[in-house]
Amino acid sequence: MLTVGSVVLGVSDVQRAAAFWTATLGYVPREEIADDWVVLVPAEGTGVQLSLGLSETPVQELPRVHLDLYAGDAADQAAEVERLLGLGAQRVDWAYYPDDADFVVLADTEGNRFCVIDTGRP
Structure with a gap:
């Protein structure tokens, strides 16, 4: 296995x-x-x-694989997003958010996309 x-x-x-x-x-x-x-x-x-x-390959604008980082609830998610921005992450202008998105798309210091997920939703 x-x-x-x-x-x-x-x-x-x-x-x-x-x-x-x-x-x-x-x-x-x-x-x-x-x-x-x-x-x-x-x-x-x-x-x-x-x-x-x-x-040396370029960062993918729409990566097929990415990391999901879990936060406990919306308040934790917001706090973590701010902390990560302070560490050098950047917000990504993501055109594909659904109306009720439980995730925020960020990019690390290298441009790699990842999401911070609000896991407190049902």
Whole structure:
């Protein structure tokens, strides 16, 4: 049986991306950060790893794969979005929001899209 070992993001600056994602998720580097690769792991316990690999390919405006980060409710979501913006994330002008969207689309310091989800809705 297979399991997900790591989600991999292509980045143009591994150090910058590692700084953003460690602050965002409370993760730590599994080993020393190299110029072209790092694997980030939860500081406490187990969980999905996030690997950052040097990439020269352009960021996809409409990525087929992205991260969903869960917040507890609308207030938590709003607070987390503001915290992430303070860490260097950017709001994405997303034309595809449904009327009752429970998510906010942001981009990390490398332009990779991700969502912050309000999981407090039924």
